[in-house]
Amino acid sequence: DEIRMNVVSFTPKTAAVSDGFHRFIEAMNKEFEGELELNWRGGPEVMDPFRMADAVRNGAMDMALMSPSYYSGLVPSSPSSNISLKSYEEIYATGYYDRMTEIHDERGLVYLGEIPASDVNFFIFLKEPVDNYTDLEGKRIRVWPAVLPFVKGLGAQPLVLPIGEIYTAMERGVIDGFVQGNLGWAEQFEDVVNYYITPPIYRAGFNVIVNPRKWSRLPDDLQQRVQAYLREELAPELDKGWDPVIEAGNQEVANAGFQEIRLSDADAEAYLDIAIEQAWADLETKIDPALAAELKAMLVD
Amino acid sequence: MMEWWQTLSLLLGSLLILMVLGMPVAFAFLAVNLVGAFVFLGGISGIEQLVINTTGALTSFTLVPIAMFMIMGEVMFRSGIANDVMDALDKWFGRLRGRLAFMAVGGGVLFSTLTGNSMGSIALLGSSLVPEMQKRGYKKPMTLGPILGSAGLAIMIPPSALAVVLGVVAELPIGRLLIAIILPGLLMAVLYALYILGRCTVDPDVAPSFDVEKAPMSERLIATARHILPIGIIVFAVVGFIFLGIATPTEAAASGAVATVLLALFKRRLSIKLFSESLFESSMISVMILLIVAMAIAFTQLLAFTGATYGMMDMVMNLPVSPKMIVLAMVFSIIILGMFMGPLPIMLITLPIFVPVVIEFGFDPLWFAVLFLIAIETGSTSPPLGAGLFVMRAVAPKGTTMANIYSAAVPFLICDFLAIALVFVFPEIVTWPVSLMFD
Amino acid sequence: MTALSEPKTGLYDGVMRLFSRINFALACIAAVVLLCATSFVFLEILSRFFLGKSQIWVIEISSYSLLYMTFLGAPYMLEKQRHVAIDLLTDALGEPWRSRLAFVMSLLAALICGVLTWYGTAVAWDQFQFGTREASLLAPKSYWLTIVFPIGMGLMTVQFIDQAIKSLRG
Numbered sequence: 001d002e003i004r005m006n007v008v009s010f011t012p013k014t015a016a017v018s019d020g021f022h023r024f025i026e027a028m029n030k031e032f033e034g035e036l037e038l039n040w041r042g043g044p045e046v047m048d049p050f051r052m053a054d055a056v057r058n059g060a061m062d063m064a065l066m067s068p069s070y071y072s073g074l075v076p077s078s079p080s081s082n083i084s085l086k087s088y089e090e091i092y093a094t095g096y097y098d099r100m101t102e103i104h105d106e107r108g109l110v111y112l113g114e115i116p117a118s119d120v121n122f123f124i125f126l127k128e129p130v131d132n133y134t135d136l137e138g139k140r141i142r143v144w145p146a147v148l149p150f151v152k153g154l155g156a157q158p159l160v161l162p163i164g165e166i167y168t169a170m171e172r173g174v175i176d177g178f179v180q181g182n183l184g185w186a187e188q189f190e191d192v193v194n195y196y197i198t199p200p201i202y203r204a205g206f207n208v209i210v211n212p213r214k215w216s217r218l219p220d221d222l223q224q225r226v227q228a229y230l231r232e233e234l235a236p237e238l239d240k241g242w243d244p245v246i247e248a249g250n251q252e253v254a255n256a257g258f259q260e261i262r263l264s265d266a267d268a269e270a271y272l273d274i275a276i277e278q279a280w281a282d283l284e285t286k287i288d289p290a291l292a293a294e295l296k297a298m299l300v301d
Numbered sequence: 302m303m304e305w306w307q308t309l310s311l312l313l314g315s316l317l318i319l320m321v322l323g324m325p326v327a328f329a330f331l332a333v334n335l336v337g338a339f340v341f342l343g344g345i346s347g348i349e350q351l352v353i354n355t356t357g358a359l360t361s362f363t364l365v366p367i368a369m370f371m372i373m374g375e376v377m378f379r380s381g382i383a384n385d386v387m388d389a390l391d392k393w394f395g396r397l398r399g400r401l402a403f404m405a406v407g408g409g410v411l412f413s414t415l416t417g418n419s420m421g422s423i424a425l426l427g428s429s430l431v432p433e434m435q436k437r438g439y440k441k442p443m444t445l446g447p448i449l450g451s452a453g454l455a456i457m458i459p460p461s462a463l464a465v466v467l468g469v470v471a472e473l474p475i476g477r478l479l480i481a482i483i484l485p486g487l488l489m490a491v492l493y494a495l496y497i498l499g500r501c502t503v504d505p506d507v508a509p510s511f512d513v514e515k516a517p518m519s520e521r522l523i524a525t526a527r528h529i530l531p532i533g534i535i536v537f538a539v540v541g542f543i544f545l546g547i548a549t550p551t552e553a554a555a556s557g558a559v560a561t562v563l564l565a566l567f568k569r570r571l572s573i574k575l576f577s578e579s580l581f582e583s584s585m586i587s588v589m590i591l592l593i594v595a596m597a598i599a600f601t602q603l604l605a606f607t608g609a610t611y612g613m614m615d616m617v618m619n620l621p622v623s624p625k626m627i628v629l630a631m632v633f634s635i636i637i638l639g640m641f642m643g644p645l646p647i648m649l650i651t652l653p654i655f656v657p658v659v660i661e662f663g664f665d666p667l668w669f670a671v672l673f674l675i676a677i678e679t680g681s682t683s684p685p686l687g688a689g690l691f692v693m694r695a696v697a698p699k700g701t702t703m704a705n706i707y708s709a710a711v712p713f714l715i716c717d718f719l720a721i722a723l724v725f726v727f728p729e730i731v732t733w734p735v736s737l738m739f740d
Numbered sequence: 741m742t743a744l745s746e747p748k749t750g751l752y753d754g755v756m757r758l759f760s761r762i763n764f765a766l767a768c769i770a771a772v773v774l775l776c777a778t779s780f781v782f783l784e785i786l787s788r789f790f791l792g793k794s795q796i797w798v799i800e801i802s803s804y805s806l807l808y809m810t811f812l813g814a815p816y817m818l819e820k821q822r823h824v825a826i827d828l829l830t831d832a833l834g835e836p837w838r839s840r841l842a843f844v845m846s847l848l849a850a851l852i853c854g855v856l857t858w859y860g861t862a863v864a865w866d867q868f869q870f871g872t873r874e875a876s877l878l879a880p881k882s883y884w885l886t887i888v889f890p891i892g893m894g895l896m897t898v899q900f901i902d903q904a905i906k907s908l909r910g
């Protein structure tokens with residue numbers, strides 16, 4: 001008998017980053033046709049993205065495709081996968097995903113694997129130019145919790161605002177900039193953004209979490225095949241499949257006329273170092289330091 | 302498996318029945334949510350998730366200004382600031398019939414520059430203006446109606462958080478969109494004013510003229526300086542703060558509330574007792590509004606999960622009619638959704654489906670976006686379920702029934718439909734200002 | 741309340757008066773919560789303008805305030821029968837049907853609020869035991885937020901039961 005699962009994603013189906021989710025759902029349904037069917041019900045219009053992991057845990061939802069930082073309240077070490085510059089295959093080789101499986105299991109969730117997006121990164125977008133990242137000191141930068149330590153580490157003033165207010169806040173100068181990926185929005189913001197800093201920071205990756213009761217309804221053999229298929233076959237493919245999306249994003253950034261502020265090699269290294277080290281230092285205060293050290297060894301060289 | 306229209310009519314039908322039977326609106330939503338969560342979201346887990354979703358819906362900074370605008374409204378009303386303003390206006394427009402109704406529309410336009418949130422506008426204008434207007438003998442159609450009509454302008458005149466979100470979701474240039482909404486917004490204001498003029502002429506009883514003698518110029522100027530100019534301080538604390546980049550639109554509600562309190566203090570109209578009363582009332586009315594909003598959000602999520610809303614979209618898209626008619630059908634489906642759903646979920650559900658089709662048909666997406674916003678605005682004040690109507694019921698003086706509110710809303714809805722028709726037939730209303738500014 | 745009716749209903753009315761005091765006290769707290777939230781947001785504006793420093797906790801705290809305010813204030817509003825209702829049919833009905841309808845609706849609403857009090861408590865308890873936090877900057881323990889839901893729902897259950905009883909008494 002075919003087992004059907006209700007799936008939600010933390011982004012709307014049409015968002016640029018949902019591209020990976022479309023590819024995931026399609027591939028899974030094709031590979032396990034007749035055995036497992038994923039029914040993607042929608043995104044934030046169906047449920048508050050910050051409550052989706054709770055829904056998976058209590059069984060109101062069978063599966064969720066999540067940004068790891070959206071359920072750090074349930075699995076505090078989940079955001080670790082972002083604080084890295086490695087590709088999926090490099091991380092896979094360290095056994096990180098097996099470790100995350102154990103950790104999720106302790107927290108009442110089945111960790112099926114990652115929909116990696118190692119080449120999808122984050123930038124600081126600005127209205128006014130800077131010569132170097134050190135000029136960001138004192139600037140007001142809109143953040144979300146995961147990138148706050150980085151912005152603080154730069155000596156800038158982090159601000160938390162609802163997404164809907166970023167445009168007006170930039171336009172009126174309440175903020176000087178914000179941290180964001182570059183997919184699917186640049187042309188809407190062409191009037192208020194002029195510059196962005198490279199190199200980009202961090203890596204993206206979206207976790208596939210499943211309700212344990214629902215998961216246990218799958219025969220053991222199917223469980224193993226599904227997990228192996230995602231981790232060994234599909235994920236590396238998904239990781240490499242972002243090029244058209246990223247290319248489209250870059251094109252939008254170019255069309256919108258955003259200017260790149262490229263840091264010199266030495267500055268870039270220092271800048272990335274701040275990004276990685278500050279985020280890890282912050283995570284170390286939130287989880288068992290031994291676990292933090294263990295995960296860091298897997299994700300950062 | 303139920304068809305989408307069966308699910309939709311079952312959920313909406315039970316909601317309506319409970320409401321008509323007298324169950325308070327928030328609890329009717331809650332009842333349907335509870336049963337719906339149990340049925341569609343996996344039994345007990347679904348109920349647990351409903352608890353999580355409902356509390357989650359309320360921890361939202363975007364809703365904060367509603368409560369703060371309530372403080373502004375209550376303090377303005379209780380301290381007599383609103384009364385003073387109307388007295389001063391009487392001195393200027395002594396014999397103009399329906400002047401306060403015009404003022405409600407003017408206030409709507411003014412406060413729509415303050416906010417991007419029509420609930421906040423209704424809360425503010427409803428609590429400060431309606432009691433004063435009724436005291437002066439205005440009938441309900443001329444007190445409730447103009448405010449219901451014009452408060453929706455909040456999303457049609459920048460700053461408009463909703464227009465920005467629409468720009469992001471529909472992938473339209475936000476700067477252009479913010480210009481594109483202005484003329485249609487003003488058009489709506491003019492239509493409202495024309496209606497008031499017509500109604501007051503035909504049916505003078507709705508707005509008594511109680512011939513106030515036009516005061517001598519010196520008295521008028523003094524009254525203006527004492528009572529109207531200080532309002533400028535409040536306006537500055539909101540619009541000025543946003544414009545100068547001191548506060549975001551959401552934060553500006555707080556500076557507006559503080560400025561109102563300071564003004565009342567300065568006029569020596571605010572005792573500790575009066576302040577506590579205003580604060581207590583504004584928090585209680587916010588409670589009513591927010592409870593409905595939270596329950597309605599959970600209801601909307603349920604509808605989306607069942608696929609009922611997507612089913613309706615599909616039907617609209619596949620109607621066997623001309624492209625223009627399909628666009629019209631889209632607009633009407635948004636009005637219908639707007640009656641019982643919040644604007645954000647409507648956008649998330651419909652825009653990704655509609656906008657590519659509109660572009661495919663060769664229409665200007667900005668034109669569609671403007672129609673979309675007017676439609677959302679119209680839906681939110683449409684009987685029987687438009688959330689704006691419940692907000693009005695919450696802030697209006699005792700003795701105001703839902704029937705009063707429904708009948709007051711209808712003429713202004715007709716104006717909205719007229720605005721939709723005009724924009725639909727003359728896309729230049731949208732495209733001309735944009736081409737003037739950007740090309 | 742007349743002295744005559746006291747012997748029969750003294751205990752019940754006494755209990756309801758106690759609940760009434762609780763509702764009012766919580767409503768006052770709700771008003772203070774709103775005052776604090778507004779002040780915090782205003783101080784954030786001042787702090788950014790004059791000191792160039794942003795208090796990043798303000799947005800989060802004020803959105804939690806909204807949740808607390810709503811569920812602390814809702815029982816009082818219910819006691820005063822001020823929640824928005826569509827009154828078209830109830831206004832048109834005469835007695836005794838109006839009371840009968842009010843009885844059924846109040847009982848139904850009491851049942852719903854009762855169920856949600858139960859499961860609200862269950863969710864908060866689970867979050868407490870599990871150590872769930874919010875995925876936010878301040879990352880408070882989630883049960884601190886959820887707990888206000890069953891508190892409000894519980895008090896509203898009592899109020900709806902009271903309304904049902906009162907509509908029977910006529």
Ligand code: NA
Nearest residue numbers: 449450451453
């Ligand atoms: Na309107």
Ligand code: NA
Nearest residue numbers: 413416455460
């Ligand atoms: Na506005």
